[in-house]
């Protein structure tokens with residue numbers, strides 16, 4: 287496998303960045319994870335646009351997107367990656383060991399690896415007891431500061447769940463540590479609005495645009511009640527994945543529900559039809 291580091295494509299094992307890089311020192315950076323199907327990155331333009339939005343949100347000047355696109359394609363093809371993921375990381379660059387940004391030139395790293403995807407599979411989730419701040423400065427930005435998500439995922443794993451869900455300060459459903467969440471409420475597929483703090487997931491966006499579902503605020507009292515008949519997660523890697531258990535309790539009859547099945551099937555078709 288090959289990686290791109292600041293203008294050079296080289297063997298991943300030989301790729302290095304500075305110990306002063308602020309992606310490492312302060313977690314100051316943004317990233318994207320993009321699915322690669324049959325050697326082609328999926329929804330690349332949408333991911334590049336979000337990378338640029340996240341960088342601007344962190345007051346970093348975004349990298350040149352044509353360069354990032356070319357470098358991404360080059361890493362995937364040189365690595366001969368068929369099915370997997372490619373990750374683009376853009377950090378605040380190399381400064382010092384303090385928090386101040388000195389360098390204004392960012393570090394661009396692109397790496398890839400094979401992986402399997404979750405479309406149509408099942409997961410259990412656990413709701414973490416702490417809150418996402420929907421008004422926080424980083425809310426909605428895909429930054430490299432993922433420690434809270436990693437901690438929440440460990441919390442879920444300790445409870446035999448494969449994903450953790452966050453509620454927000456208003457005590458409404460927000461998102462997972464690496465996924466958006468959809469529920470079937472009143473026989474309708476709905477997902478929290480961006481104003482409730484979730485990341486604007488590319489899979490969420492594609493589902494809403496091309497398959498169905500609407501935005502609706504989902505109070506946690508509703509989420510934990512029998513008013514919810516199905517739940518599914520969306521993400522680049524999970525795709526459309528059914529949630530069959532929340533904190534040990536089955537959702538509906540504990541099997542994949544009919545609407546979730548329909549959405550997963552439609553997503554599979556979307557992947558096949560993609561020309562991006």
Ligand code: PLP
Nearest residue numbers: 464465466485487488489521522
């Ligand atoms: N929410 C968070 C916090 C994420 O990290 C991710 C993806 O990693 C998502 C949602 C889903 O976004 P996407 O569909 O673009 O992968």
